[in-house]
């Protein structure tokens with residue numbers, strides 16, 4: 001141990017609406033792009049859908065009991081946009097009532113709610129009008145944010161706009177691996193811009209009606225790119241990878257500029273005319289916190305483009321080979337276990353952006369095959385090492401305010417369906433029985449020990 005965590009550091013767990021709630025047609029909820037996508041044969045492994053997930057919509061009280069027993073300070077959850085505006089516009093009171101009950105019960109238990117407004121479940125009706133390709137969706141998002149804030153502002157102080165705009169844009173609109181399943185290559189760049197614009201507009205709209213103690217932030221996935229060799233070509237390839245995944249978002253949010261390498265990488269292919277005057281200022285609206293989600297690093301070698309014709313290249317065909325992963329332990333999903341990458345991501349952001357707001361690690365976790373007794377020693381060691389990596393970053397001067405483990409419960413892991421399990425708590429999807437894994441008890445004891453003087 002290098003030093004203890006800063007005073008007031010919050011320990012939590014995270015989930016998201018579509019991944020745990022189920023009840024996709026209840027209380028007036030409209031369809032989201034993930035309902036539509038999951039219904040496409042072959043889109044999601046096993047043909048899995050948002051039903052029943054962890055049936056959290058009906059079992060939320062028992063799930064809050066799990067949080068209470070875990071002893072966490074904070075719970076990061078998301079609001080399902082199509083519960084609040086089933087057709088992207090009309091307000092559905094039963095939707096907001098569900099979240100009010102949830103948040104009030106958290107408050108009674110002295111668990112701080114960290115609310116995320118958008119964890120990938122766009123109302124299908126808005127996708128039908130263009131989705132994140134369209135600038136209009138950014139304005140719809142700001143309206144939705146203001147509405148939820150107006151309804152829940154008296155009980156929620158921590159407001160996150162977007163969770164991980166990178167996969168929303170690139171996997172969703174570029175590669176078609178995620179909803180809405182669009183394979184539009186460089187269309188992903190416009191989607192990324194409109195997500196960021198929606199974020200900035202939403203923060204402004206909520207701040208206009210906020211109380212002074214309320215905090216506003218965004219959550220970004222950070223997978224630092226590491227060149228596989230000391231060659232200049234591999235270093236340049238790693239820089240391209242970082243530009244696409246990280247700096248496309250962090251430069252306009254915290255650096256006051258669009259990532260300089262981005263336009264150069266797509267020169268002559270994408271005209272960037274979706275960037276309008278004033279957008280950069282809106283996107284760069286000062287924030288109270290940044291959430292960092294970390295799972296793995298990306299090892300990058302320079303490589304020829306897969307498609308020689310620039311006009312036909314996909315958005316990820318940026319002249320990189322990301323398959324040369326060193327011989328390190330892997331999680332059950334095959335992701336390399338490299339906790340030092342978390343320190344690197346946090347310290348790197350701190351060094352690159354002098355005005356960086358305080359940081360929370362808003363997701364970190366792993367998947368391993370279960371034993372019959374749910375003794376998940378690998379997850380315990382994964383979490384322990386990554387928490388140490390956060391401690392190292394804090395000791396290096398990063399203003400860190402909290403750590404959230406992904407996830408409280410097993411859940412719908414997007415295109416992988418229910419096969420991969422990230423929970424501290426096992427969910428039997430047939431019976432909906434919850435069984436805490438050993439890691440749940442380990443994290444409970446760890447959190448309690450942080451409070452002991």
Ligand code: IFM
Pocket residue numbers: 016019164293363406413
């Ligand atoms: O399950 C996801 C979550 O929804 C977003 N961040 C990564 C997690 C694990 O893949």
